[in-house]
Amino acid sequence: MRASRRVAARLRLSPLKLGVAFIVVCLVAGVALFQKNRIITTVQPGHTIAVQFDEAYQLREYVSDAKIAGVPVGVVSEVNRAEDGTTEVTAKIDNDAVHKLGSAPSAAIRPTTMLGGNYYLDLKPGGTENGTFDGTVPAERTETPVELDKVTAALQPGAREGARSSIGDLDGMLRDGGSDALRDLVASAPDTLGPAAEVFDGMRGTRPDRDLSELVTGLESTAHVLSRREGQLDSIVRDLETTSQVLGDRAGDLARSTAGMPDTLDSTSAGLRKLDGTLTKLEKTAEPARPAVRELGTVLENLDPVLVKAQPVINDLRDVLDDSRPLVEDLSPTSIELESTLDNLRSPVLDRVNGPILDTLNSPFEGTGDYEGTGSNRPLYQEVGHMASNVARATMVDENGAMISYMAGVGPGSLAGLPISIEQLFRKLAGQEGVPE
Known part of the structure; x- marks a missing residue:
């Protein structure tokens, strides 16, 4: 007790x-x-791996998760800063997850949301599945995130101000019925996904492994050229704004032009069809014209000095044209009267001229009767012309007045009254013509 x-x-x-x-x-x-996370991480089974980064970036020991394809497989257990500036991150992951990493995995630090906040270690399998992972991911297979504030810091103040204005305009658009339009778009999106997939597949080009990458490279080169000269892109945008304003002001004219475009296209199509035949003829004509075109160069070279010499004449020709203007003006009523005169020459008068008169003038002269054998093979108008020219030579006009010249001479036909002239006798002997009875 x-x-x-x-x-x-x-x-x-x-x-x-x-x-x-x-x-x-x-x-x-x-x-x-x-210390719950530390205790749980320490006591639970797993495999420890090391990941090397160029810099430490907001990973917290026993707080930041390690994930594969977004699925948590472990926890970051240690973050150590090395003397060379690199950072070594140690993570304890499940034993089953180690076999999924392959022989050469990669890693990245990613935010849980677009605006940042918590970060996690994203592990990406790589290498061969049957290979052995040595437990260390080197820095050349790792990457750190690019924050939105770093991107905006690289933008010009005007661009950041424009982005804020765009966000305000977007908010106003959503309030003014844009939300309903987005809902309609989402409702109709499933029906367009199939054709959109075909469009995206077509955007890859005929060489899917090269065309799209070459297009991106070309766009990068274009952007580099546009941004090479400071202010050039701004000038282009301002000109585009002016162009858009002009198009808006002339919207009515554009509408009328668009309304008349079908008729214009029909006329253009008909013109092109006719032009096709013209081009075919031109193609046939072009080949024979090639030698002349080749010589045209030489002609043009030699034409320059001719034009230089002709320039004074052309300059003087202006005065001649000015002086001839009254004459041309006086010829206008004369031409009108001449037209009426020519109208009066129709019918019987022109018929006689076009008929027996022209036939007589174009026929050879053949003598008849006493003048038989004195003809020639030349047309009558040539004989009349020769006679007129001989008469002109036989006449002269000087300070003493007009005179007619005569030249006396003797020929085979000078003897008259004979049944046959000497000239006809010689022709008879030559067998050229008969002697008249």
């Missing part, structure tokens, strides 16, 4: 001791609670 009383006296504690004991238990529980 006395022994049990002694044990009870020993077990009986004072309130002070009980309070101290309670505080110690709470401190131990609090420390254990704050």
